[in-house]
Amino acid sequence: MSYLPYALAAWILLVGLYGVVTSRNFVHLVICLSVAQSSTYVLLLAIGYRTGKKAPIFTSGVPVSLGAVDPVVQALALTDIVVGVTVAALLLALVVEIWKRSGTVDPNALRRKQK
Amino acid sequence: MTVRTRLVLFAVSGAGLGALLLWGLAGLPDFGHFAGEYGRLLNSAAARERHVTNVVAAITFDYRGFDTLGEEFILFAAVMGVALLLREARDDRERPYDEVRSETVRLVGLSLVGPLVVVGLFIVAHGYLTPGGGFQGGIALAAAPALLYAAGRYRALRAASPTGLVDLAEGSGAGGYVVTGLAGLVAGSVFLENFVDLGKTGMLAAGGTIALVNWCSAFAVSAGAVLLFHEFLEEVMYPE
Numbered sequence: 001m002s003y004l005p006y007a008l009a010a011w012i013l014l015v016g017l018y019g020v021v022t023s024r025n026f027v028h029l030v031i032c033l034s035v036a037q038s039s040t041y042v043l044l045l046a047i048g049y050r051t052g053k054k055a056p057i058f059t060s061g062v063p064v065s066l067g068a069v070d071p072v073v074q075a076l077a078l079t080d081i082v083v084g085v086t087v088a089a090l091l092l093a094l095v096v097e098i099w100k101r102s103g104t105v106d107p108n109a110l111r112r113k114q115k
Numbered sequence: 116m117t118v119r120t121r122l123v124l125f126a127v128s129g130a131g132l133g134a135l136l137l138w139g140l141a142g143l144p145d146f147g148h149f150a151g152e153y154g155r156l157l158n159s160a161a162a163r164e165r166h167v168t169n170v171v172a173a174i175t176f177d178y179r180g181f182d183t184l185g186e187e188f189i190l191f192a193a194v195m196g197v198a199l200l201l202r203e204a205r206d207d208r209e210r211p212y213d214e215v216r217s218e219t220v221r222l223v224g225l226s227l228v229g230p231l232v233v234v235g236l237f238i239v240a241h242g243y244l245t246p247g248g249g250f251q252g253g254i255a256l257a258a259a260p261a262l263l264y265a266a267g268r269y270r271a272l273r274a275a276s277p278t279g280l281v282d283l284a285e286g287s288g289a290g291g292y293v294v295t296g297l298a299g300l301v302a303g304s305v306f307l308e309n310f311v312d313l314g315k316t317g318m319l320a321a322g323g324t325i326a327l328v329n330w331c332s333a334f335a336v337s338a339g340a341v342l343l344f345h346e347f348l349e350e351v352m353y354p355e
Contacts, residue, residue: 002145002146002147002148003140003141003143003145003146004146005146006140006141006143006146007137007140009140010133010136010137010140013136014129014132014133017125017129017132018125018129021121021122021125022118022121022122022125043140046146047143047144047149048149048151048154049146049147049149050147050148050149051147051148055246056154056158056169056170056171057168057169057170057171057245057246058158058162058168058170059168059244059245059317060168060317062168064158064159064162064163065159067155067158067159068158068170069149069154070149070151070154070155071154071157071158071161071170071171071173071174072151072153072154072157072174072179073154074171075171075174075175075179076182078171078175078248078250078251079175079182079183079186079187079250080186081250082186082190082250082253082254082336083186083189083190083193085340086189086190086193086194086197086339086340086343087189087193089193089194089197089343089347090193090194090196090197090200092347093196093197093200093201093346093347094200096200096201096347096350097200097201108118
């Protein structure tokens with residue numbers, strides 16, 4: 001079972017992509033994209049985990065020699081969470097504009113309108 | 116493309132992608148047995164080299180500070196994109212009056228605004244000592260004006276965060292990061308070199324430039340989030 005967390009990341013990615021493919025609403029689509037994106041956090045943090053080790057924060061009293069889980073993948077995930085939120089906001093702003101211009105947020109209906 | 120063909124196409128390509136992923140992931144080290152030298156080295160070196168106790172913050176704002184600069188500019192660009200798409204000249208119009216009617220919600224919500232600001236500042240300030248940092252604290256700080264709207268009224272949010280001030284904080288947060296990097300180039304030899312006195316480990320005055328770019332990120336993140344609240348709430352308040 002030691003590969004289960006990795007398989008979970010793959011599953012989250014695929015579920016998110018399924019949502020993107022079948023989406024009937026752009027807002028829903030943006031959220032699905034965020035779900036797919038969050039699979040990278042699960043993967044990164046799962047890779048960096050070391051059994052029995054604590055967080056890489058050595059406040060007074062925690063000896064450095066004890067070691068910790070990998071801090072590099074945590075730094076990668078941490079900045080991306082905030083950036084991911086703002087990029088989702090940009091996509092949602094585009095959805096607002098689509099709604100204003102075409103009166104629909106359904107990708108299929110939008111295609112019909114264009115014809 | 117009909118929904119049906121799209122689904123069939125996804126079933127095939129999704130299965131292929133899933134198989135490829137599982138195949139690739141099976142080549143990774145067992146869960147819990149990661150032996151990356153880079154992380155191990157930084158864990159043992161960060162406190163000694165940079166006088167900070169939070170290794171993640173040391174990586175985010177120093178060892179891989181250049182990455183974070185890129186991330187921050189993605190954030191900056193995304194927020195500016197939202198402003199570009201949604202911002203319209205409406206400032207001459209009367210702000211809507213949408214005060215929360217429930218006394219309880221107002222009392223509890225508004226009395227939490229002050230503590231939330233303090234918690235946000237605490238998370239930012241101690242970012243390189245304890246869990247936290249500019250990104251997390253910045254978001255916590257932005258929650259305070261959001262609460263002003265949720266428990267108070269929209270005009271309170273706008274009054275507490277004038278657009279000019281938010282734009283200034285957003286710009287100076289992103290710009291300050293670059294300036295710190297350039298100062299490192301001037302004072303030392305490379306971009307973002309940690310040239311400031313490192314101070315004493317475990318104290319707030321430690322970490323050199325880590326503290327500076329930590330605050331720059333906090334400004335950029337919190338101002339960015341508040342700017343997003345403004346633009347989206349404006350859409351709700353003034354429907355076309």
